[in-house]
Amino acid sequence: MTTLTHSGSRKIEKPMEPEAAAKAAGRSKARRRTMSIWIGRVALAVIVIGGWQWFTTEGWVDKFFFGQPSEIWSSLVKLFTEGTAFGTIWENLWITAQEAFLGFILGTLVGVVLGILLGSNKYLSAVVGPYIRIVNSIPRIVLGSIFIVAFGLGVFPKILLAAVLVFFVVFFNAFQGVREVDQNLVANVRVLGASPIQVAMHVTIPSAMTWIIASLHTAFGFAIIGALVAEVLGAQQGIGLIISQAQGTFDPNTVFACMVIIAVVTLAAEYLIGALEHKLLKWRPPNRSEAQAI
Amino acid sequence: MNSNHPHRAPRAADKTEEGARIEIAGLTKRYLTPKGETFTAIQDVTVNVEAGQFCSIVGPTGCGKSTTLAQVSGLERPSAGSVSVGGSLVEGITNGVSYMFQADALFPWKSVLSNVMMGPILLGMPKREATDLARDWLRRVGLAGFEDRYPHQLSGGMRKRVAMAAALINNPRILLMDEPFGALDVQTKAIMQNELLKLWEELRPSVLFITHDLDEAVALSDKVVIMTTSPGSVKDVFDIDLPRPRGNVQEIRHEERFLELQGHIWESLKDEVTRAYARTAGAA
Numbered sequence: 123m124t125t126l127t128h129s130g131s132r133k134i135e136k137p138m139e140p141e142a143a144a145k146a147a148g149r150s151k152a153r154r155r156t157m158s159i160w161i162g163r164v165a166l167a168v169i170v171i172g173g174w175q176w177f178t179t180e181g182w183v184d185k186f187f188f189g190q191p192s193e194i195w196s197s198l199v200k201l202f203t204e205g206t207a208f209g210t211i212w213e214n215l216w217i218t219a220q221e222a223f224l225g226f227i228l229g230t231l232v233g234v235v236l237g238i239l240l241g242s243n244k245y246l247s248a249v250v251g252p253y254i255r256i257v258n259s260i261p262r263i264v265l266g267s268i269f270i271v272a273f274g275l276g277v278f279p280k281i282l283l284a285a286v287l288v289f290f291v292v293f294f295n296a297f298q299g300v301r302e303v304d305q306n307l308v309a310n311v312r313v314l315g316a317s318p319i320q321v322a323m324h325v326t327i328p329s330a331m332t333w334i335i336a337s338l339h340t341a342f343g344f345a346i347i348g349a350l351v352a353e354v355l356g357a358q359q360g361i362g363l364i365i366s367q368a369q370g371t372f373d374p375n376t377v378f379a380c381m382v383i384i385a386v387v388t389l390a391a392e393y394l395i396g397a398l399e400h401k402l403l404k405w406r407p408p409n410r411s412e413a414q415a416i
Numbered sequence: 417m418n419s420n421h422p423h424r425a426p427r428a429a430d431k432t433e434e435g436a437r438i439e440i441a442g443l444t445k446r447y448l449t450p451k452g453e454t455f456t457a458i459q460d461v462t463v464n465v466e467a468g469q470f471c472s473i474v475g476p477t478g479c480g481k482s483t484t485l486a487q488v489s490g491l492e493r494p495s496a497g498s499v500s501v502g503g504s505l506v507e508g509i510t511n512g513v514s515y516m517f518q519a520d521a522l523f524p525w526k527s528v529l530s531n532v533m534m535g536p537i538l539l540g541m542p543k544r545e546a547t548d549l550a551r552d553w554l555r556r557v558g559l560a561g562f563e564d565r566y567p568h569q570l571s572g573g574m575r576k577r578v579a580m581a582a583a584l585i586n587n588p589r590i591l592l593m594d595e596p597f598g599a600l601d602v603q604t605k606a607i608m609q610n611e612l613l614k615l616w617e618e619l620r621p622s623v624l625f626i627t628h629d630l631d632e633a634v635a636l637s638d639k640v641v642i643m644t645t646s647p648g649s650v651k652d653v654f655d656i657d658l659p660r661p662r663g664n665v666q667e668i669r670h671e672e673r674f675l676e677l678q679g680h681i682w683e684s685l686k687d688e689v690t691r692a693y694a695r696t697a698g699a700a
Contacts, residue, residue, distance in 0.1 A: 306521040313489050313515045314538045314586070324534070328525045405525040407568040 189374035197379040207367065208359050211383070218349050218361040219387060221277055225284020226345035233289045233341075234334055237296025242326055247297070254293070262286050266352045275358050284348030288341045295337035299330030332406070335399045342391050346384060435502035435512075436467035436589035436622040438488060442497035445483050456647040457483040460497065463641055463650060467502075467589075468620040472633035474685060475643030475651075476692030481626045483648070485592045488624060489513050501590060510590070514583040514621075518595040520575045522567040528554065528578050529563035535586040553581040557611065573604040577611070584615055591621045595628065609636060609665045617661055630685060634658075634678050635665040642684050645692040652684045 171191050178185035185193070201211045208214060240247040240254075265286055269279035307325050316324065353362020361380050368376035443461040446454045458480035465471045473481050486492040487499050490509040499506040501513075514535070515521070522531050532550040537543065554560055557577040567575055576597065583591060596612075597605045613636060616623060627633050633640045634656055642652040656677060658668065668674055 304519075304521065306517045306519055307523065309486075309489075309491055310515050310517070310521040311534065311538065312491060312509060313513050313592075314535050315509065315511060316538050320538060324523070328523070331525075403525075405566045405568075 186372070187374060189378050193375040194378045194382070197373075197375040198382060201364075201376070201379055201383075206364050208363060211364075214360055214364060215383060215387070217277065217359045218346075218353065218384075221280035221349035221352070221360070222284055222342075222345040222387075224277075225281040225348055226288050226342055228281065229285035229288025229345065230292050230334075230338065230341060232285070233292030234296045237293045237334075238300050238322070238326065238330060241297040241300025241330070242322070258290050258294075262290070263348075263351055266348070266355045270352065270356045275356050280349045280352040280357070280360070283352040284345040287344040287348040291341045291344055292334060292337050295333040296330055299333030300326055302333070303329045331402060335395075335402060338395050338399075339392060342395060343388060346388055350384065437500075437502055438463075438465040438590060438622055438624065439500040440464070440484070440488065440497075441500070443484065443487055443494050443499060444496040445480070445487060445492065446495040459647040459649045461643075461648065461650055462497075463653070465622050465624060465639070467622055469639060470616065470623045470625065470637045471639040471641060472625045472627055472637040473641045473643060474627060474630055474633050474681075475648060476645050476689050477628070477696075478692070479643045479646050479688070480648030481643060482594050485515075485594055485624060485626060488590070489515060489592055512586070512589040514586060514588040514591050516579055516583045516591070516593045516596040518598040520567070520572075520579045522575060522578055522582070524567050526566075527563065528559065528565050528567065528570070531567065531578055532581045532585055535582060539586065549585060550581070553585045554578075556615070557581045572600055573608060576600065576604075576608050580608075580612065580615065584619060584621075587619060588621050591616075591623045593623065593625045595626050597632070598628065605632075606666045612636070613662055613665070630678060630682060631669060632665075634674060634681065635662065635668050640681055642681065642688070645688050645695065651688065652681075654681050654684075 174183075174188075175191045177183040178188065178190040205211060206214060240250060263283075266279070266283045269282045273279040273282070303326055307329070308321060311321055311325055349360070350362040350365070353360040354366045357363045361384060365377050365380050368374070368380070440461055440463045444459050445457045447457060449455055461480075461484055463471070463473075463484075473484065475481055483492070487494050488501070488506065488510065490506045490513075501510050523534070526534075529547065529550050532553055533543075533546045536546040536549055541549070551560075551563065554563060557580055559574060559577055559581070562570065562574070567578065570578065579596070597608050600608060609632060625633070625636065635658075637656050640654045640656060641650055642654070643649065644651045654677065658671070658673060658677070662668055
């Protein structure tokens, strides 16, 4: 006990020294940690891409089938400088992004509305529930063929397929989100005299929002997949068409180049969704799990 | 209060007369389980709470205390019997009622101020007026300066204060409290009980207060109702004649009359608690 009080009083005499040293040590430790993470990341990329390049150059892996990083790069450059057989890469990218984006919006809107409706109405959900599960279990990607037969080679069938894929992801999350609403909150506002619409506005929708927004990350990925697959199945323009064309001419490098382009688009969209999430859910306690950083 | 908010004057007047009297007569509530069986939660409960009276309901776990409150608020409809508030039968949501739960029913996505404002806003009060009133109430519960925080940024006791302000801001004629302080630590609980008594003495709504804590029931109430194990029914009713204002609930616990009443009521409650325990132990 005495030593404790003694050291405590000495700390008051010279307050800055040990604390400042501890702070500096903590900072440098954090800096070292960040540095080592970045070194690891760069090393991993060098090993994977460099290894790929090396293996294909040496001929251990056939670059005719698996492409080669340097040639993927020159394909990328070619796509952006010379364009494609179906117009410039920007035109094609614009078409695909448009399809994915519109499909995403459509699927999200329908998913949210139906999810909230079925989530808050027990009878309706009991009646429609089994059918939704049946539709969910069929391979929806095949619907793309039907849409293209029905609506032609234009943009619309692509939007539709993207929307169908997005719908189920968003729908199930919205539905579950409504189911998880704190019943005490609902009882509370009902006692305060809220109408059913006010209950939805003040409790159900904001509460389900956490679930819905979490689903948007996955949903955008599905929108891109829907648009691309529908383009591969039949289109006049779009990244999917470039991919299927490259497949036809045994050109894996262009396929990989298109994958890179799409990955950049998806990452950008992901960033925007993250920003939206941050804005809408700023009331949430900070998430302490490390998974957030990944 | 009335001069500030003229449109609420009628209800305040109501409260002083018989408008806040709660009559629960022969109340029975049965639930249908998903398998199609019926489960009787409460049976033939009869309780009267006079206007402005503080009435506690004590009973073992799962004896239908919360069910009773749900019938009074109008959130659920009785299977048999009736609930009247102020002489009129409860058929929909009873107006002029506020609820307080054990879990603080605050909107996590709304700031403290917006949480407290909900009551007046739902009654159609203009936003500016509601904001002023909510600020005033936050000051009354000692949370001035916390208006812009979110609930997760507050301590348990502070959240309770917000919930209390949100429950009382509409000047309810009836306040239903379902183990409101059950989740708090002992010190915070005592502080909140004092706070509640102070505000209750200013507004004098009729209170139905559910608790497991016999000390709490005796210290706060005018009347303590003991319920039996399920199906719940009224076993005993005790009038608490400790003088008001009660002052500090922690000090009143040591008074002779308090101990006498507490011991008396415990005699009645003890059997029910033992029976409820035996039942759950047997089931497990």
